[in-house]
Amino acid sequence: MSAVNTTPGTPVSAGASPAPARRDAEATKTAILRAARHLLARHAHADITLKAVAERAGVSPPLVLKYFGNKDALFARVMSFEEDAAALLDAPVEDLGRHMVRHVVVGQRERGADPVLRIAFAPLHGDHGDILRANFRTQVTERLAARLGGPDARLRAELALATLIGLGVMFGIARGEELRALSVEEIVDRYGPTVQAQLGSWQGCSAPGRDG
Incomplete structure (x- = not known):
């Protein structure tokens, strides 16, 4: 049986157990937040797009929307200390x-x-x-x-x-x-x-x- 791909942003196969799926989701969220923080430290908020965040995180833009809803919700999380x-x-x-x-x-x-x-x-x-x-x-x-x-x-x-x-x-x-x-x-x-x-x-x- 082939190994399950757990790269952030990659769907897990239907036969995978829930625990690896949850870990993968957390890894994806962490990657997105890290990317957004990186961009926020270097660019004005208005200049940052969800596409840029997704590219930096190595995921697709729909995954950013899935986990955070929209840009304002994502950056509200990023702006919290x-x-x-x-x-x-x-x-x-x-x-x-x-x-x-x-x-x-x-x-x-x-x-x-x-x-x-x-x-x-x-x-x-x-x-x-x-x-x-x-x-x-x-x-x-x-x-x-x-x-x-x-x-x-x-x-x-x-x-x-x-x-x-x-x-x-x-x-x-x-x-x-x-x-x-x-x-x-x-x-x-x-x-x-x-x-x-x-x-x-x-x-x-x-x-x-x-x-x-």
Whole structure:
């Protein structure tokens, strides 16, 4: 009996079991979302077509419609940071700086992008850029601030994320040669404490100009 083709976007034969079919569907959805994120990081939303997404994902345009309905529904999903934030912040607070750095660098090195860095391209997208910014604030910044607690939690979250995004831009966009020559753990060892320092408490001190 011939093997079942499980390439994303290729129909599975009628005799195949449901489990491989479900796995194939998830792989196809993942490929489509990855393609849409890649294009959104490089082009204005209005310039991206479903055909371009499908070609990038290696599937047919009807499959994009099957899984996401239309372009607006697809990009509503792409513009959400909910799942990305869950992975980015999945570590104890005392080790969060190192974890966040590792997450961004591994994403860049293994997948060529980190979804959180989409916020750097918000100015390209007009009204959709406003959606990206609002989602980033509520789903990433405020979620991180809630994890931190204490004085100036929101400010500390913003500073830590600014530090992290700067690393991602230098690694993945500016492609700093010396930085990219380091191993993941070397980058984590050198840069993790920098992010962690921004996450830390100011030990009750007020920010300049806030104590009247």
